[in-house]
Amino acid sequence: xxxxxxxxxxxxxxxxxxxxxxxxxxxxxxxxxxxxxxxxxxxxxxxxxxxxxxxxxxxxxxxxxxxxxxxxxxxxxxxxxxxxxxxxxxxxxxxxxxxxxxxxxxxxxxxxxxxxxxxxxxxxxxxxxxxxxxxxxxxxxxxxxxxxxxxxxxxxxxxxxxxxxxxxxxxxxxxxxxxxxxxxxxxxxxxxxxxxxxxxxxxxxxxxxxxxxxxxxxxxxxxxxxxxxxxxxxxxxxxxxxxxxxxxxxxxxxxxxxxxxxxxxxxxxxxxxxxxxxxxxxxxxxxxxxxxxxxxxxxxxxxxxxxxxxxxxxxxxxxxxxxxxxxxxxxxxxxxxxxxxxxxxxxxxxxxxxxxxxxxxxxxxxxxxxxxxxxxxx
Numbered sequence: 523x524x525x526x527x528x529x530x531x532x533x534x535x536x537x538x539x540x541x542x543x544x545x546x547x548x549x550x551x552x553x554x555x556x557x558x559x560x561x562x563x564x565x566x567x568x569x570x571x572x573x574x575x576x577x578x579x580x581x582x583x584x585x586x587x588x589x590x591x592x593x594x595x596x597x598x599x600x601x602x603x604x605x606x607x608x609x610x611x612x613x614x615x616x617x618x619x620x621x622x623x624x625x626x627x628x629x630x631x632x633x634x635x636x637x638x639x640x641x642x643x644x645x646x647x648x649x650x651x652x653x654x655x656x657x658x659x660x661x662x663x664x665x666x667x668x669x670x671x672x673x674x675x676x677x678x679x680x681x682x683x684x685x686x687x688x689x690x691x692x693x694x695x696x697x698x699x700x701x702x703x704x705x706x707x708x709x710x711x712x713x714x715x716x717x718x719x720x721x722x723x724x725x726x727x728x729x730x731x732x733x734x735x736x737x738x739x740x741x742x743x744x745x746x747x748x749x750x751x752x753x754x755x756x757x758x759x760x761x762x763x764x765x766x767x768x769x770x771x772x773x774x775x776x777x778x779x780x781x782x783x784x785x786x787x788x789x790x791x792x793x794x795x796x797x798x799x800x801x802x803x804x805x806x807x808x809x810x811x812x813x814x815x816x817x818x819x820x821x822x823x824x825x826x827x828x829x830x831x832x833x834x835x836x837x838x839x840x841x842x843x844x845x846x847x848x849x850x851x852x853x854x855x856x857x858x859x860x861x862x863x864x865x866x867x868x869x870x871x872x873x874x875x876x877x878x879x880x881x882x883x884x885x886x887x888x889x890x891x892x893x894x895x896x897x898x899x900x
Contacts, residue, residue, distance in 0.1 A: 529605050529855050534630040535847075536671075537591060538618065538650055539638040541611030542574075542581025542809065548614065549574045552581075555613040570771075573814045583809035584614070587638070589839040590807070597844035605851075606630075612653050619657040626666050633671045634851050635893065638806045640678040642724040642737040642874070643715055647676070648883040651891035658892055658899050670900075672858075673893035674850045676874035678741045679748065679867045682846025683837055687745075687803060688752045690835035694799045695757070697832050702797035706830075707762045707790055708753070709783065710746040712804025713811060714767035717777040726881035735779065739765070744869050745803050762795075768820070769811040783816070784823045787831075797830040807838045 543552040549571040550564060557567065574581060587609060594607050606628075610621030625633060635654065639646035654671055662668055677683050695703055715738065721730045724737025742765055750763045766786045767779045781789070783800070790798060800820060802812050816833050824831035837843045849866055854876060856863035865873035878894035892899050 528852055529603060531632045531858055532605065532634045532672075532851065532855055534625055534628075534633050535594070535605055535607045535851060536621065536625065536633050536635045537587060537594070537607060537609045537638070538635050538654075539587050539609070539611050540583060540809075541614030541617075542583040543614060544580055544584055546575060546579030549579050552614050573810060576818070577810075577813065581810050582813055583807065584611075586807040586809065586838060587611075590638075590844070593839040593841060593844040594847055597841065597848055601848060603848065603852075610657075612650065618653055619660050622654075622657045622669070622671075623661055623664075623666065626661060626669055631667075631669050633669050634854060635671055635673045636847055636850070637673060640676060640683060640806060641712075641741045641804065642676055642883055644719050644723070644883045644885055645713075645715060646738075646883075647673075647878065648885060648891055648894075651878065651893050651897075652885070652889050654892040655890040655897070655899065659890070668899060671893050672854065672876075673878070674847075674854055675876050676741070677846060677850055678745050679869050679871055679873075680846045680849065681866055681868055682840075682842045682844075682849065684745060684748055684868055686837045686840040686842055687801065687834065688749050688756075691749060691753050691799055691801055692756060694801075694832035694834040695753070695761075698797050698799070698830055702830050704759050705795070706797040706799055707764070707795045708746075708750055708799050708801055709786060709790075710742065710749070710763060710765045710801045710803050711768050711783050711816065712742050712765070712802070714770040714779045714782070716772060717779060720779055723883050725875070725879050733777075739779070741871065742803060744871050746801075748869050749801065749803070761799075768815045783820045787820060787823050787827060787829060791827040791829045795829070798824065798832075800831060800833045802833070802836055805836050806843075807836050812836060 543549045550567050553567040591609055608621050608625055610616055610618035637650045658668055717733050720735040720738045728737045730736050746765050754760045766781050766783050768783045770778050772778055800816055805812050853863040853865055867873040880896045890898050
């Protein structure tokens with residue numbers, strides 16, 4: 523069983539997430555944090571915030587992170603891993619800088635970070651690394667001794683992430699009316715991002731520059747394939763499937779990944795599809811993009827079309843996902859100690875890199891990013 527030495531050199535794990543408002547008064551300040559530097563007027567932010575106001579101004583993401591924290595601590599304890607788990611957010615309390623300051627005060631000197639984003643992209647990886655660099659710069663300016671921070675690898679194809687989603691699809695299929703179940707289409711969804719950002723996702727050698735999506739699209743397609751193939755193996759039925767996108771938020775003149783989930787539902791209905799299971803593979807938990815864009819907006823579109831639809835579960839705080847995080851932590855720790863650990867990964871893409879290389883998921887305007895080959899905080 524793991525023990526404290528198995529986690530060495532790490533002395534803490536940091537759960538790093540997006541954050542979300544926890545009441546109506548939080549919504550606009552939260553959105554100001556998210557969009558800082560983009561010059562978006564406050565009145566426009568109030569319009570954007572309507573999705574949150576529909577749910578009392580509360581995003582579900584913070585409560586979901588609390589449940590994941592509990593699951594991680596429980597899993598660590600059950601496996602003899604005496605490692606403290608902290609939590610920090612990019613855009614709302616508990617803020618990342620405050621959490622890293624607390625960790626430094628607690629004497630934590632080597633921190634492993636789990637970001638609640640499983641795939642390669644600027645917003646899903648490098649931006650988190652930039653946030654860590656910003657936080658470390660603040661602590662440095664305050665004269666604090668800086669911990670070393672390492673981000674755990676992408677886990678999109680770890681069995682502890684994929685298997686719970688397979689079970690979610692099987693449960694959703696079983697919940698559909700029997701007369702449409704066998705013909706149901708699987709619609710895998712993830713957050714749309716600009717085509718240019720998708721093309722530049724992953725290491726430089728994986729950048730496509732041709733609208734095909736780089737590592738971001740390739741990784742999602744691989745997860746969709748893995749799930750669809752396992753569903754076929756377990757049911758004996760080959761369900762048609764496609765990767766689609768949701769939650770677009772950019773200017774209309776900038777090309778973003780398509781098709782949109784609601785447009786795709788219309789196309790499926792027009793082609794005679796008898797039912798649909800929406801599978802939000804791009805999201806770790808049921809946060810606002812799932813709660814509103816799928817459970818509210820896309821479900822309403824399906825009802826308007828008369829198309830039976832079910833939405834399968836995200837991973838959330840599933841114990842298998844907590845176990846996957848433990849795997850990721852221990853494999854990285856072993857690697858840092860000079861060993862060659864076994865790395866769990868399903869499918870053809872294999873395990874992702876530990877250290878983001880120079881040029882990985884670049885931003886339009888270069889900024890310092892921690893926990894990578896180009897980190898100013900080695």
